[in-house]
Amino acid sequence: MAALKIKKGSSSHSAYDLRDSHSQIESSHTLAVIVDNEAGVLARVIGLFSGRGYNIDSLTVAEVDHKGHKSRITVVTRGTESVIDQIKAQLGRIVPVHEVKDLTVEGSPVERELALIKVSGTGDKRIEALRLAEIFRANVVDSTLESFVFEITGTPEKIDAFADLMRPLGLAEVARTGVAALSRGV
Amino acid sequence: MARQMTGAKMVVQALKDQGVDTIFGYPGGAVLPIYDEIFQQNDIHHILVRHEQAAVHMAEGYARSTGKPGVVLVTSGPGATNAVTGLTDALMDSIPLVVFTGQVPTFMVGTDGFQEADTVGITRPCTKHNWLVKDTDKLSETIHQAFHVATSGRPGPVLIDMPKDVQFATGTYTPPKAARTDNYQPQVKGDLEAITQLVELIEQAERPVFYTGGGVINSGPAASQLLRELVDATGFPITSTLMGLGAYPASGKSWLGMLGMHGLYEANLAMHGCDLMINLGARFDDRITGRIPDFSPRSTKVHVDIDASSINKIIPVELPILGDIGHVLEDVLKVWKARGRKVNKAGLEKWWKKIDEWRAVNCLAYTNSEKTIKPQYALQRLEELTKGMDRYITTEVGQHQMWAAQFLGFEDPNRWMTSGGLGTMGYGFPASIGVQIAHPDALVINVAGEASWLMNMQEMGTASQFRTPVKQFILNNERLGMVRQWQELLHGERYSQSWSESLPDFVKLAESFGWKGIQVSDPAELDDAIMEMINYDGPVLFDCLVEKHENCFPMIPSGKPHNEMLLAADADAFKEGATLV
Known part of the structure; x- marks a missing residue:
């Protein structure tokens, strides 16, 4: 109980402990959140992430059970194990949330994303874009003499790779849906 | 029995069917149809407040002192936004409230109509749920x-x-029984295997401590009863957070007093030195843990909580038990008794000896004065003169709140109402009115500081109108005491904006609202003044002029562990260290 020696520049005299106790390794998790499709439910989920300082890398949402008015929110987030556990617990206590599944913990899930990618150009670049699209199994869904719109489906990494290749060939615009994911097996 | 009625009538009907007898509110354009229905009935008593924030705090006081939900009715726009502080306060301290707000007509929503606000948007993060x-x-x-x-x-x-x-x-009106509630059913029974593990830990522990919180009180009177039985049967020491005071009686022999930043030395050192920590309905708040890596470093930690997100949020625990405290304690007692009521007697004996050494430090000691009233002395006298009465205490926020927690003893749950999580100055006065409405014949005292108290002083009119004989026990140091204390200890004694300038004459203020005003500054006159306050049949504004520069100890500066508490005697040395910063 000797007098406390506070060092110069220390934050220990602050009203809060300013040291971050969560400075460990972060990993990415894909969560599936089953919710009642009622007004404001998405705002509740997003508000939780922003209000508590969690990350959202990808977010998709749509009603998957029209009769039961249930929506599935797929959210890809990053954090340490304890933060991921906290995110799941916080999601779980939102009243219209029925279930929170951590697809990453259940085993590497099937993840797919759809993207529309517009590439403008003429000549060799245009031909090269079309050739690469074939390799990536991207479909042409719109075409003018100076542009293509490709539709591509795959993992986020595959879409990243395709977009990167298109960049020098005249990448004009990208629209992505975000990840939809299911666990493997039954 | 499908009944047709207007929406406004439904509100009143639903409140009656839910057993509501009192609501706190303030009318306005968007709730006029409901006020028209309230006018035409006598079952539900409406308390007209002077500001919507106070309506919510009154409902909190009502809820916490009765265990029933508090109900609030306010209008759209400013009515709703004024309620936000109260909602946040109730969310942080887990107080059940049902708040009704009016809104502009559906076809006007989104048009920036008169007194329109996005109420569900604004209150989404400060309610448990909204519609x-x-x-x-x-x-x-x-x-x-x-x-x-x-x-x-x-x-x-x-x-x-x-x-x-x-x-x-x-x-069409839907009666309560026909309403769908099956989609929200939190788990109340704890996992029996985990409970058995807890019993094994109880049997072996050498240095155990119960660390209890507001969850015990929220669980209901049965939980407090079971807690007393378990604590007394095991002989384990028990400490509590600010929110949990009264779950275990202050006169109980195992009681260590409150823990935390301004908690008792013996309570904090027991937490630091224990080998088994049993957290019942507390949430490892930062005012409790101090520096996290040094928090109770050698203990096995058990956490019983009804909210899964409270478990492992701050402090990782070895044994989590999800469930309602009352249900879990019942099972713990059952299993522990069935296995032969074993405890580690030798270990416990040594542990209590250690605790008695810490108790001997007498951490609440202060230097009394014959000239000025020390705030601690005022509370000691208040305790002495009101102990044993049918008494409810509310507080504002600051030094007086911590002193009240240290010097007043609570024998029963639901007798202590204070803003813990949010720390809302201005909470205590309206809360005391809410408590008094629920318990008309009880002695309801709000222990206040003058600065906090002024934040909702408009409610004097409410207290007069509804004849609530609330006692406002103001420890007036003409300072924002806690801010001043931090500035003295940690900011080089630069007292930036922390004094109460232009204070009213509290006695005249009291009289202007038809209250009784009492001012006292001489320690010798304090007892008589307190008795005068207690015996007066009506609201009293008690202006207790206290020592202006008293500091609240013990204190754990933020970022420090429990075993580096600051006692009154160390304060000067600490100050010298801190001015280096």
Whole structure:
């Protein structure tokens, strides 16, 4: 109980402990959140992430059970194990949330994303874009003499790779849906 | 028995069916149809407040002193936004409230109409759940669901936003039993295997401690009863957070006093040195843990909580038990008794010896004075003169709040109402009115500082109107005492904006509202003045002029562990160290 020696520049005299106790390794998790499709439910989920300082890398949402008015929110987030556990617990206590599944913990899930990618150009670049699209199994869904719109489906990494290749060939615009994911097996 | 009625009538009918006898509110354009219905009935008593924030705090006081949900009715726009502080306060301290707000008609929503605010948007993060009801047919079911959500699991405030056209329109009334509540059913029974593990730990522990919180009180009177039985049967020491005071009686032999930043030396050192920590309904708040890596470093930690997100949020625990405290304690006692009521007697004996050494430090000691009233002395006298009475205490926020927690003893749950999580100055006065409304014959005292008290002083009119004989026990140091203390200890004694300038004459202020005003500054006159306050049949504003520069000890500076507490005697040395910064 000797007098406390506070060092110069220390934050220990602050009203809060300013040291971050969560400075460990972060990993990415894909969560599936089953919710009642009622007004404001998405705002509740997003508000939780922003209000508590969690990350959202990808977010998709749509009603998957029209009769039961249930929506599935797929959210890809990053954090340490304890933060991921906290995110799941916080999601779980939102009243219209029925279930929170951590697809990453259940085993590497099937993840797919759809993207529309517009590439403008003429000549060799245009031909090269079309050739690469074939390799990536991207479909042409719109075409003018100076542009293509490709539709591509795959993992986020595959879409990243395709977009990167298109960049020098005249990448004009990208629209992505975000990840939809299911666990493997039954 | 489908009954047709207007939305406004449904609100009143649903409140009656939910057993509500009192609501706190303030009328306005968007809730006029409901006020018209209130006018035409006598079952529900409406308390007219002077500011919507106070309505919510009154409902909190009502809820915490009765265990029933508090109900609030306010108008759209400013009525709703004024309620936000109270909602946040109730969310942080897990108080069940059902708040009704009016809204502009559905066809005007989104047009920036007069007194329109996005109430569900604004209150989404400060309610447990909220609803915007756009269809009169759904209104009554939503109200019943709201009461269910507010009071089930971890309690909290909920809000129902009702556009004015929904209140006017006619629809079908759904009685409470027909309302769907099965989609929200939090788990109350704890896992029996985990409970058996807890019993094994109880049997072996050499240096155990119970660390209890507001969850015990929220669980209901049975939980407090079971806690007393378990603590007394095991002989384990028990400490509590600010929110949990009264769950175990202060006169109990195992009571260590409150823990935390301004908690007792013996309580904090027991937490630091224990080998088994049993957390019952507390949440490892930062005012409790101090520096996290040094928090109780050698203990096995057990956490019983009804909210899964409270477990492992701050402090990782070895044994989590999800469930309601009352249910879990019942099972713990059953299993422990069935296995032969074993404890480690030799270990416990040594542990208590150690605790007695810490107790001997007498951490609440202060230097009394014959000239000025020390705030600690004022509370000691208040305790002495009101002990044993049918007494309820509320507080504002600051030094006086910590001193009240240190020097007043609580023998029963639901007798202590204070703003813990949010730390809302201005909470205590309206809360005391809410408590008094629920307990008309009890002695209700708000221990206050003059600065906090002024934040909701407009409620003097409410107290006069509804004849609530609340006692406002103001420890007046003409300072923002806690801010001043931090500035003295940690900011080089630069007292930036921390004094109360231009204070009113509290006695004249009291008289102007038809209250009694008492001012006292001489320690020799204190007892008589307190007795005069207690015996007066009406509201009293008690202006107790106290020592202006008293500091609240013990104190754990933030970022420090429990075993580096600061006692009154160390303060000067600490100050010298801190001015280096």
